[in-house]
Amino acid sequence: MLRTEEMLLNVGPQHPSTHGVFRLVLKIDGEIIKEAKPVIGYLHRGTEKLAEDLQYTQIIPYTDRMDYVSAMTNNYVLCHAVETMMDIKVPERAEYLRVIAMELGRVASHLVWWGTYLLDLGATSPLLYAFREREMIINLLNELSGARLTFNYMRVGGVKWDAPEGWIEKVAEFIPYMREQLKGYHTLVTGNEIFLNRVKGIGKYTKEEAINFSLSGANLRCTGVKWDLRKNEPYSIYDRFDFDVPVQDGGDAWARYQVRLAEIEESLKILEQACEQFPAEGDILAKVPKIIKAPKGEAFVRIESPRGEIGCYIASDGKKEPYRLKFRRPSFYNLQILPKLLEGESIANLISILGAVDIILGEVDG
Amino acid sequence: MLGLAKGLKYTLKNLTREKPTYEYPHEPLPLPDRFRGIQKFYPEKCIVCNQCANICPTDCIQLTGKKHPDPAKKGKIIDTYDINFEICILCDLCTEVCPTEAIIMTNNFELSEYSRDELFKNLEWLDENDENIRKVNKA
Numbered sequence: 001m002l003r004t005e006e007m008l009l010n011v012g013p014q015h016p017s018t019h020g021v022f023r024l025v026l027k028i029d030g031e032i033i034k035e036a037k038p039v040i041g042y043l044h045r046g047t048e049k050l051a052e053d054l055q056y057t058q059i060i061p062y063t064d065r066m067d068y069v070s071a072m073t074n075n076y077v078l079c080h081a082v083e084t085m086m087d088i089k090v091p092e093r094a095e096y097l098r099v100i101a102m103e104l105g106r107v108a109s110h111l112v113w114w115g116t117y118l119l120d121l122g123a124t125s126p127l128l129y130a131f132r133e134r135e136m137i138i139n140l141l142n143e144l145s146g147a148r149l150t151f152n153y154m155r156v157g158g159v160k161w162d163a164p165e166g167w168i169e170k171v172a173e174f175i176p177y178m179r180e181q182l183k184g185y186h187t188l189v190t191g192n193e194i195f196l197n198r199v200k201g202i203g204k205y206t207k208e209e210a211i212n213f214s215l216s217g218a219n220l221r222c223t224g225v226k227w228d229l230r231k232n233e234p235y236s237i238y239d240r241f242d243f244d245v246p247v248q249d250g251g252d253a254w255a256r257y258q259v260r261l262a263e264i265e266e267s268l269k270i271l272e273q274a275c276e277q278f279p280a281e282g283d284i285l286a287k288v289p290k291i292i293k294a295p296k297g298e299a300f301v302r303i304e305s306p307r308g309e310i311g312c313y314i315a316s317d318g319k320k321e322p323y324r325l326k327f328r329r330p331s332f333y334n335l336q337i338l339p340k341l342l343e344g345e346s347i348a349n350l351i352s353i354l355g356a357v358d359i360i361l362g363e364v365d366g
Numbered sequence: 367m368l369g370l371a372k373g374l375k376y377t378l379k380n381l382t383r384e385k386p387t388y389e390y391p392h393e394p395l396p397l398p399d400r401f402r403g404i405q406k407f408y409p410e411k412c413i414v415c416n417q418c419a420n421i422c423p424t425d426c427i428q429l430t431g432k433k434h435p436d437p438a439k440k441g442k443i444i445d446t447y448d449i450n451f452e453i454c455i456l457c458d459l460c461t462e463v464c465p466t467e468a469i470i471m472t473n474n475f476e477l478s479e480y481s482r483d484e485l486f487k488n489l490e491w492l493d494e495n496d497e498n499i500r501k502v503n504k505a
Contacts (some may be wrong), residue, residue: 058421061455160462187372187375
């Protein structure tokens with residue numbers, strides 16, 4: 001009988017498969033993980049503390065840097081919270097621009113996940129396909145907002161820029177193209193036997209566990225819970241669109257994969273309808289005072305980001321800076337289940353499980 | 367093995383597709399007009415209202431003014447204007463609040479330097495940065 005002994009293995013923070021600066025301290029016996037301890041905080045910038053000295057408009061560029069793969073949803077959650085406090089009605093054209101920008105961001109975010117997840121599993125080419133399409137979205141958002149990642153596009157009461165001439169048509173043209181490419185993605189990867197063996201039955205958890213660990217987004221919907229804030233608690237103008245909430249019952253990495261790819265399709269549906277209904281003219285910014293002062297009190301709003309429920313809590317004492325700002329960052333909550341999932345798994349499955357959770361370290365560390 | 371073969375077929379089909387990569391830096395990167403790059407500063411337009419320095423989320427703008435040399439005219443003119451590009455995040459808020467469009471964005475984005483000191487740009491440098499200036503500055 002071969003004698004084995006336990007060993008401590010340090011994965012990260014400079015490991016390419018940890019999607020940033022995430023560290024895992026593993027206690028392993030041979031190749032089997034006995035215990036996993038996540039170590040976070042390498043990208044902590046103290047956004048919430050910094051915000052206490054900043055005016056509301058000044059905080060918007062900081063939110064770009066939390067979930068840097070879909071910055072539009074982060075912009076929105078802060079603006080939405082301040083608008084809720086100040087009771088501002090956002091003009092319709094601005095709402096449509098916001099929804100189009102957010103859904104484009106959601107597609108781009110899922111594409112990044114799809115590409116990098118397969119890269120983790122050893123497939124190099126899907127990343128190139130995903131980034132080719134993502135580049136088109138980034139270029140569209142660049143034309144709209146003037147930046148490729150850190151958009152700083154939304155303002156309290158509306159958006160900074162109106163759509164440039166012909167931009168809506170470009171988005172409308174992109175939708176059928178993306179649908180066609182998505183079919184190609186399924187041909188390339190979804191039926192691949194090696195890939196299926198790496199994801200089926202890996203990182204499995206039940207509905208109750210998902211709820212108890214306060215998971216959200218695709219991590220929750222993969223267990224059969226039909227919960228999407230765009231549908232269940234419609235914000236902005238999401239109640240005007242006809243779309244489904246993709247759900248799977250498996251609760252494993254394969255179910256999460258299917259949910260995310262189906263979500264791209266649903267986002268394209270929303271985009272299509274938003275482009276059709278886009279108002280021909282109108283304001284893009286509501287009448288807001290030059291210096292924004294939220295009234296005394298507190299507010300909490302939550303919206304559906306590509307990674308799950310992102311929430312924003314503001315406590316204000318009537319000044320132009322918030323007294324306290326808190327973000328409920330979905331990646332941080334989704335990561336909680338990781339030590340439980342890793343127990344008893346092999347090192348090779350670690351990459352598959354961690355990748356399927358879809359974390360963004362800027363958001364985990366805040 | 368069918369799924370594998372299908373995937374391989376798709377890969378081969380894509381082999382002859384047009385390349386989507388850019389030839390940067392051999393060719394300049396095409397950027398939309400709204401792109402936020404390094405700021406251009408017009409000293410003659412500035413009225414030293416300090417709004418850009420106040421709105422800056424990272425406090426990277428330092429400016430001082432002096433009295434107008436013509437005693438008949440009121441107000442101040444700009445004396446020094448520095449932007450610290452070590453911490454500037456090109457968020458566009460300074461150009462948004464400027465009442466006279468004295469500071470505007472350009473499409474230039476190449477900021478790498480050999481020394482960190484060189485990232486402190488002064489009034490003269492920002493004045494000379496006058497290529498690819500953004501045409502539309504306010505929505």
